[in-house]
Amino acid sequence: MSTETTAPEVKEEKRPSEPLFSKKNKKLITDPLDDDNPITVQVLGICSALAITVQVEQAVVMSLSVVFVMMMGNLIISLLRNSIPSRIRIIVQLVVVASLVIVVSETLQAFLPDVAARLSVFVGLIITNCIIMGRFEAFAMGNKPFPSVLDGFGNALGYAWILVAVAVVRELFGSGKLYGFEVIPAAFYDMGYMNNNMMILPPMALVTVGVIIWIQRARNTKLIEEN
Amino acid sequence: MALDKNSNAFTFGFALVMVVVVGAVLSSLAMGLKPLQLKNQADKKRIDILTAIDVDANRTNAAELFDKYVVERVVIDYDGNIISSNTGEVDALDDKDAFNINIRAEYRDRSIKPEERNYPFYKCDKDGKTLYVIPMIGNGLWGAIWGFVALEDDFNMVYGASFDHATETPGLGAEISLPMFQDPFKGKQILDDQGNYKSIEVKKGGAEAGNPHQVDGITGGTITSDGVTEMLQRTLKVYHRFFNKNNA
Numbered sequence: 001m002s003t004e005t006t007a008p009e010v011k012e013e014k015r016p017s018e019p020l021f022s023k024k025n026k027k028l029i030t031d032p033l034d035d036d037n038p039i040t041v042q043v044l045g046i047c048s049a050l051a052i053t054v055q056v057e058q059a060v061v062m063s064l065s066v067v068f069v070m071m072m073g074n075l076i077i078s079l080l081r082n083s084i085p086s087r088i089r090i091i092v093q094l095v096v097v098a099s100l101v102i103v104v105s106e107t108l109q110a111f112l113p114d115v116a117a118r119l120s121v122f123v124g125l126i127i128t129n130c131i132i133m134g135r136f137e138a139f140a141m142g143n144k145p146f147p148s149v150l151d152g153f154g155n156a157l158g159y160a161w162i163l164v165a166v167a168v169v170r171e172l173f174g175s176g177k178l179y180g181f182e183v184i185p186a187a188f189y190d191m192g193y194m195n196n197n198m199m200i201l202p203p204m205a206l207v208t209v210g211v212i213i214w215i216q217r218a219r220n221t222k223l224i225e226e227n
Numbered sequence: 228m229a230l231d232k233n234s235n236a237f238t239f240g241f242a243l244v245m246v247v248v249v250g251a252v253l254s255s256l257a258m259g260l261k262p263l264q265l266k267n268q269a270d271k272k273r274i275d276i277l278t279a280i281d282v283d284a285n286r287t288n289a290a291e292l293f294d295k296y297v298v299e300r301v302v303i304d305y306d307g308n309i310i311s312s313n314t315g316e317v318d319a320l321d322d323k324d325a326f327n328i329n330i331r332a333e334y335r336d337r338s339i340k341p342e343e344r345n346y347p348f349y350k351c352d353k354d355g356k357t358l359y360v361i362p363m364i365g366n367g368l369w370g371a372i373w374g375f376v377a378l379e380d381d382f383n384m385v386y387g388a389s390f391d392h393a394t395e396t397p398g399l400g401a402e403i404s405l406p407m408f409q410d411p412f413k414g415k416q417i418l419d420d421q422g423n424y425k426s427i428e429v430k431k432g433g434a435e436a437g438n439p440h441q442v443d444g445i446t447g448g449t450i451t452s453d454g455v456t457e458m459l460q461r462t463l464k465v466y467h468r469f470f471n472k473n474n475a
Contacts, residue, residue, distance in 0.1 A: 054398070085238040092245060099249050103256060110260040113267035113286075175398055197447060200398035 020146070028150040032158030034220060038131040039162040040213045041223060045131040049163055050205040052122045056179045059167035061115050063160030065108075065123060067153065069100045070132055074152035077140035084141070093136040094127075101126045131159055166208045174199030265319070272326070278389035279360050279375035280351050297360075299350040300325035305342040307469035325349065331371060334364045346465050351377070358386050361466050365458025368450040370394040372403065372458065378417070382470040385427070388412040390455065400451030411442040417463050424467045426460040429453070 038044045052058045073096050077084075084092050105123045108116040116123070126132070135155050140148040171177055176184035176195050184193070198204050217223050230237055273289040277296065284292045294316065302310040302325045311323040318324060325347030333344045349360040357380040364373045374390035388409050395401040402408050412427065416439040419425045425440050429452040434441035444452035 083232065083241065085232055085241050087233070088238055088242060091242075095245060095249055099253055102253055106257055106260050106264075109267065110263040113264075113271065117271075195398075197398060200396070 025147055025150050028147055029154035029157070032151075032154040033161065034158075034216070035222060037158045037162065037216070038134075038155050039159055039209065040216050042131075042134075044134055045129050045159055046206075046209070048122060048125060048129055049159075049166060049209055050202045051125070052119065053163055053167040053170050053205050053208075054174065054200055055118075055171050055177075056164060056167045057115070058119055058122075059160075059163045060179075061108075061112075061119060062122060062126075063156070063163050065101075065104045066126060066129065066132070066159055067156040068104060069097065069126055070135065070152040070156040071149050072100050072152075073097055073132060074135060074140040074148040075145055077136045078143060078145040078148035081141050081143075089141065090133075090137070093133055096136070097132050098127050131155055162209070162212060165212060166205055169208050170199045170205060174204075269317075269319075269326075275375050275389050275391065276349055276351075276360050276362075279377040279387050280353050280358050281377075281387045282353070296351045296353055297349050298352045300347065301350060302328060302345050302347045303465070303469045304346065305344065305465055307465065307472045309469075310345065330362055330364050331373065335371075341461075346462075346469075348466060356380070356386075359466070361462065363458050363462035365454050365461070367392050367395045367403075367454040368400050368448075369396070372451065372454050374403075374455070374458065376412070376459070376463070378466075382467065383416050383418045385412050385415045385417065392451070395451050396448070399445065400448040402445050402448060403451055403455060408443075408445060415439050415442060417459075417467065424464055426463055427456075429456045429459075 032038055036042065039046065039049055048062065052062050073093075076096050077093060080092070101124060104126070105116070108119070108123060135152060139151045143151070168178065171179075172183065173196050176182060176189075267286075270286050270289045273293040274284045274286070277284040277289065277292055280296060282292055282296060298314065300313045300317070302312075302323065304310055311325070313321070313324045313326075317326045319327065321327060326349075328345045328347045330344070330347065333339050347362060349362075351358045351360055358377045359380070359382065360375050360377045362373070362375050364371060366372065370393040372390065372392045372395065374388060376388045377386040378384065379386050390403040390409060392401060392403060395403065411434070415427050417424065417426055419440070428441050429444045430441040431444040431449055431452060433443050
């Protein structure tokens with residue numbers, strides 16, 4: 001697990017008059033979607049991007065769970081930031097993620113048992129999602145609650161859209177479905193079209209993520225390293 | 228006196244309070260949601276049993292349909308002797324009730340030998356036909372696989388089957404939970420012409436046409452398919468003994 005991030009250092013504001021959605025706060029949400037995307041730019045959270053992107057439905061539920069864990073976690077850490085003893089701060093962060101994940105997992109089992117069964121161990125694995133610990137350490141520990149919640153939301157969304165995009169590609173070409181519905185007409189299959197079983201296996205998720213990074217860098221020249 | 232946030236006392240105090248608070252919150256949540264989760268698990272089991280006898284059930288009508296079709300819940304031992312038999316509504320506290328036997332826990336507990344396990348089955352009545360639904364558990368490629376096979380009252384002909392899995396590969400081994408895999412089991416036989424026990428094999432490369440003891444395997448899911456074969460072979464044998472005893 002890595003906690004290295006290129007976090008935007010937001011200094012704590014003393015002025016109380018800052019509008020709720022100031023330019024700076026908006027940036028907290030929009031940056032992780034593209035310029036500072038946790039998966040494609042920071043290359044964090046790759047493990048779950050490979051594991052649960054076989055079907056769109058799983059990716060969506062996983063994303064929603066991560067949005068919840070990340071916003072709540074950032075809020076809690078930010079509220080406690082001035083009292084957390086620095087020597088055990090990583091442990092405290094871990095306890096916060098772990099508890100929130102257990103809350104999500106138990107709730108899913110009680111109210112959405114079929115989805116919970118399909119996600120099986122992956123909800124538990126949110127704990128090991130490096131993005132979450134990374135944001136706690138890099139942002140929530142040093143910022144006020146509201147910007148922290150926005151930062152959590154932005155990063156979770158940045159994670160979510162990549163996850164869903166990969167899942168769309170994999171489900172469409174791997175099983176000919178989207179969100180569980182058949183979308184490729186039977187006539188195609190009659191003409192000899194076949195689902196690509198390779199898309200279902202984890203390596204193709206990595207390739208798909210790679211292609212997304214490629215497209216992103218071709219479009220957004222800011223991301224290209226100078227050599 | 229100002230608190231020194233880097234002192235050992237503060238650090239220990241913080242950790243202590245954190246553990247107590249988190250522990251209290253999580254355990255009360257778990258306790259609160261437990262009844263719902265148990266109900267979900269029981270409903271899933273009912274749906275699986277009903278699927279094996281070709282009754283379409285969902286979470287809302289599972290309990291009602293289960294009570295309608297399942298007339299008797301029986302537990303037998305390895306040698307085929309009846310241990311317990313229940314009718315009527317399931318009492319969640321009666322651990323001798325076939326419905327409450329956790330064959331998965333018994334299968335995974337290495338200290339319980341196959342001879343010591345409980346073998347539950349469900350006697351169903353569907354359109355005047357008596358069917359026996361046999362639960363089974365085995366190993367796939369990544370984790371547990373399980374299923375329910377419904378036999379007709381000659382204890383030979385398969386009426387239907389449902390299988391499911393914990394973590395098989397989606398699109399490959401995971402296909403055992405689809406009708407495409409399960410439907411061919413209908414009409415297969417577990418006994419040969421002489422009435423000897425033969426079981427059913429999930430055949431790699433496709434079943435021989437007309438062979439009543441084979442079904443098509445899953446391409447790319449060989450280990451899961453073999454797991455199903457092993458599970459059928461091992462489990463149905465016990466029930467075959469029971470049937471022989473009661474019809475000899």
